[in-house]
Each structure stands twice: as C-alpha cells, then as structure tokens.
Amino acid sequence: MKKGLKLSDILVTIIIALIFGLIYKLWGPLYGIVSTVGLHAEQLIYGMWFIAATVAFLIIRKPGVAFLAEIAAAQGEFIFGGEWGVTILIYGFVQGIGAELVFAAFRYKRFNVFVVSLAGAASAVASIILGFYYGYAGDLTLWNLMLMFGFRIISGIVIAGIFAYFIVAALEKTGVTNLVRPITTDDYKALD
Amino acid sequence: MQIDFSFQETWFHKINPSLKFIFIVLLFIGLLFIHNINFLINFLFAPLLIYLFFTGHPWKRLCLIAIPFLIIFITSSTSMIFFGKGDITWFEWGLVHISEESFFRGLHLGLRGFVFAVLGVVFALTTRPVFLFYSLMQQLKLKPKYAYSFMASIRLLPIMVEELQTLRYALKVRGVQDYKGMKGFYKKLKAYSIPLLAQSIRRAHRIAIAMEAKRFSIVQNRTYYYQIGFSKVDLFFVIYFLIFILLAYLLTLYMSYVNIEDVRYNGN
Numbered sequence: 001m002k003k004g005l006k007l008s009d010i011l012v013t014i015i016i017a018l019i020f021g022l023i024y025k026l027w028g029p030l031y032g033i034v035s036t037v038g039l040h041a042e043q044l045i046y047g048m049w050f051i052a053a054t055v056a057f058l059i060i061r062k063p064g065v066a067f068l069a070e071i072a073a074a075q076g077e078f079i080f081g082g083e084w085g086v087t088i089l090i091y092g093f094v095q096g097i098g099a100e101l102v103f104a105a106f107r108y109k110r111f112n113v114f115v116v117s118l119a120g121a122a123s124a125v126a127s128i129i130l131g132f133y134y135g136y137a138g139d140l141t142l143w144n145l146m147l148m149f150g151f152r153i154i155s156g157i158v159i160a161g162i163f164a165y166f167i168v169a170a171l172e173k174t175g176v177t178n179l180v181r182p183i184t185t186d187d188y189k190a191l192d
Numbered sequence: 193m194q195i196d197f198s199f200q201e202t203w204f205h206k207i208n209p210s211l212k213f214i215f216i217v218l219l220f221i222g223l224l225f226i227h228n229i230n231f232l233i234n235f236l237f238a239p240l241l242i243y244l245f246f247t248g249h250p251w252k253r254l255c256l257i258a259i260p261f262l263i264i265f266i267t268s269s270t271s272m273i274f275f276g277k278g279d280i281t282w283f284e285w286g287l288v289h290i291s292e293e294s295f296f297r298g299l300h301l302g303l304r305g306f307v308f309a310v311l312g313v314v315f316a317l318t319t320r321p322v323f324l325f326y327s328l329m330q331q332l333k334l335k336p337k338y339a340y341s342f343m344a345s346i347r348l349l350p351i352m353v354e355e356l357q358t359l360r361y362a363l364k365v366r367g368v369q370d371y372k373g374m375k376g377f378y379k380k381l382k383a384y385s386i387p388l389l390a391q392s393i394r395r396a397h398r399i400a401i402a403m404e405a406k407r408f409s410i411v412q413n414r415t416y417y418y419q420i421g422f423s424k425v426d427l428f429f430v431i432y433f434l435i436f437i438l439l440a441y442l443l444t445l446y447m448s449y450v451n452i453e454d455v456r457y458n459g460n
Contacts (some may be wrong), residue, residue: 006399007409010341015352015396018345019388022356023381033225045377059393075342078312079321083260085312086220087305133224134271134304141289141458144275145386163378167385174390180399 010127012180013065017052017072024048043151046113050123053099054116055064058168063108072097098126123158200248206425209324209330229300230448234440236421239310247317264309268455269302297455377396
C-alpha cells in the first residue's frame with residue numbers, strides 16, 4: 001500500500017468541494033442581503049463553507065482530505081474571481097486546518113455524527129480566531145460578538161456536522177462511496 | 193450561449209503566476225497589521241490602478257465586475273459601524289450605537305475588504321488557471337497529481353453547472369415544494385447535493401483512473417508542455433508594489449484624511 005492520497009482521491013475531493021461551492025453560489029446571494037443589517041442572520045448558513053471538508057472526509061476517509069477540500073473550495077472561488085478575493089483563500093486555509101485537526105485527533109478512525117459535528121465547530125472556531133485579526137471582532141460590543149459566534153458555531157455543527165453526516169448516509173445508498181473508500185478489514189471478512 | 197470574454201494581454205498577464213500568487217497572499221498578511229486608515233486609503237490606489245488600466249479587459253466588463261465590490265464594502269463595514277465599541281457617540285437608537293471610533297473602524301474594514309476583493313479579481317482576470325498550476329508545479333514543486341486534479345476539475349465544472357441547471361428544471365417541473373426554515377434548507381441541500389455528488393463522484397473516479405493509467409501522477413523526469421519561468425516583468429511587478437507601499441507610508445506621515453492612527457478600540 002502506497003501512503004498518501006492517490007490522484008483519484010484528490011480529484012474526487014476537489015469535485016466534492018466544487019459542488020458545494022456551486023450549490024452555495026446558487027442561493028448564497030440571497031443571504032448576502034440579510035447580512036447588511038448587521039445582526040448576523042447570514043451566519044446561520046455560514047456552515048456551508050465548512051461542509052465540503054466534512055462531506056469529503058466522510059466519503060473518502062483518508063488523512064488530508066478535509067484540509068484539501070477546504071483549500072479546493074477556496075481556490076476555486078479565488079481563481080474565478082469570487083468577490084471575496086484573497087480573503088477567502090486564507091479563511092479556507094484555517095478552516096481546513098480546524099476540521100483536519102479534529103479528524104486527526106481521532107486518528108482518522110471515527111466517522112460518527114459527534115466527530116463530524118466537532119469538526120464543523122472547529123472550522124467555525126478557526127474562522128473566528130482569524131476574525132479577530134481580520135475583522136477586529138474583539139471590538140464589537142459583547143452581545144453582538146456572542147450573537148455572531150453563537151450563530152456561526154451552531155451553523156458549523158448543524159450544517160457541516162449533522163447535515164453532512166446524513167447527506168453522506170444517503171449517498172452511501174447510491175453505492176458511489178464504495179468506489180472511493182479504502183478497503184477495510186470488514187471488506188476482507190465479507191469475502192470469507 | 194457563447195459569452196465573449198476576449199481581452200488584451202498586458203504586462204500584468206506576463207507575470208509569473210506563482211510569484212503573483214505568493215506576493216498577493218503576503219500583501220494580505222501584511223495588511224492585517226495595518227490599523228491606520230490613512231495608510232489604507234493611500235495604498236488602495238495600487239490595486240485600483242492595476243484594476244482600471246492594466247487588466248486589459250474592456251471598460252464595460254470592469255464596471256460590471258465592480259458592482260460586488262460595493263456590496264463587499266457595505267457588508268463588511270455595517271455591523272462594525274452599528275455595533276462596534278466606541279466612546280464618542282454620534283447616534284444611538286435601541287441596540288444601534290454609532291460612535292466615531294466604530295464608524296471609522298467599520299470604514300477601515302470596508303476598505304480592507306475592498307482592497308482584497310480588487311486584488312483577488314485582478315489576479316483572476318489576469319491569470320490563466322492552467323498557467324498557474326503549471327507554474328506551481330515548476331516553481332513551487334507542487335506534486336503533479338494535485339496540479340492535474342485541479343486542472344481536470346476546472347474542465348469538469350461546466351458539466352456540473354449544466355447538471356445543476358437540469359436538476360433545477362426537473363425539480364420545478366415536478367412541483368417540488370419549498371419548505372421554510374432549517375428543515376427547508378436541509379431538504380433543498382439534500383435534493384441538490386445527492387444527485388450531483390453521486391454523478392460527479394462516478395465521473396471523477398473514471399477520469400482519475402484514466403489519468404493514473406496515463407501517468408499523470410508521475411513525479412520524476414517530467415516534461416512540461418508549458419515552460420513557465422521568470423522575466424523582467426516580475427521584477428517590475430514587485431517594484432511597483434514596493435513603491436506604492438513606500439509612497440503610501442510617506443504620504444501618511446505628512447498628510448492625513450482623518451485624525452485617527454489606530455482604528456482599534458483602546459478605551460475602557
């Protein structure tokens with residue numbers, strides 16, 4: 001067995017990231033309008049930015065996939081001139097690290113709702129830390145800050161965690177996940 | 193529908209893509225440590241001039257692309273203006289509390305978002321993705337399996353967009369109902385993502401196997417169809433920004449638009 005990701009793992013990961021990028025683009029602008037009010041309602045779908053990482057990891061189940069998915073999503077947005085420009089690259093980078101660290105902490109061996117939700121929350125926390133530097137988040141009044149962070153973490157857990165888990169569970173029924181997942185000992189046992 | 197996207201090639205297109213990429217990321221990190229709004233306003237001209245004169249795209253298109261810049265400016269400044277900390281109150285209404293400090297901090301954030309948006313769009317308008325990945329492979333030793341995967345995925349994008357469109361029509365024609373709230377969000381997410389994911393993963397997997405068979409992932413003794421190197425333009429590009437940074441700095445020393453040197457909150 002060669003270590004590291006194969007070309008097929010990489011390509012599938014990137015494609016997954018791009019799909020969620022597309023879906024987000026489809027109804028993302030709608031939420032942009034809400035955000036101008038400043039009450040952070042848009043934060044409730046912020047988890048859509050993290051979902052690529054968790055879904056890709058649940059499908060492929062290899063180290064590095066979550067990080068790569070976030071990078072791919074950000075890179076795609078950047079190359080095609082997304083309106084957030086360079087900012088998105090850096091955010092994608094730290095969010096990917098956030099999710100990847102959680103999966104690494106469980107040695108890439110746990111794929112349940114709890115771990116995935118934790119990864120979603122970790123991405124949210126990572127983006128919040130960057131927000132302190134980029135957006136002077138510390139200089140918002142406390143209630144507003146709490147509202148923003150609360151919404152974002154909840155969104156990370158619900159969308160990138162719970163929703164991602166159920167989407168992949170539904171996807172398993174289509175059989176495509178068998179194409180890309182590494183072979184486990186259970187598969188060998190099934191042959192006996 | 194065929195969209196005309198022709199443009200004139202300028203010196204900005206000829207810059208080494210890796211260099212351009214790294215330099216812009218470094219600019220981003222550097223600007224995170226700029227808290228003086230006067231400096232930011234001065235520096236703004238560097239990316240703006242490139243956007244206006246050196247991208248080689250027609251004016252009409254540039255104006256159209258600029259619309260989201262305004263939205264970026266508004267969305268990244270408002271919450272700070274309305275709800276930021278500050279002592280010199282200008283306006284208060286319920287939860288909204290606009291102070292002098294929060295206003296300029298918000299403005300600073302808006303300008304920051306604007307600068308990065310312009311830099312990003314300038315990059316996108318003047319860099320061909322294929323050249324970027326070839327350059328990343330040659331100059332930064334990015335593994336070919338990553339570079340070619342990214343390039344292949346860019347080619348697959350139009351098919352995915354088409355599928356998404358078909359899916360929308362299919363859902364519409366069958367009268368699929370929209371639900372409100374989080375439940376509706378999940379239903380919609382599922383309705384779109386499952387078929388798209390299933391199809392695209394199958395396709396990506398097939399293509400990847402073919403690419404592996406054709407040794408796209410090999411690292412040693414590779415030759416490249418596009419040879420990308422450095423030229424004088426690269427030096428010019430770096431000097432351009434260094435001069436603007438210096439000018440912005442000097443101008444800030446001798447002249448200021450607003451009498452604020454640090455937009456961060458330092459009161460109690």
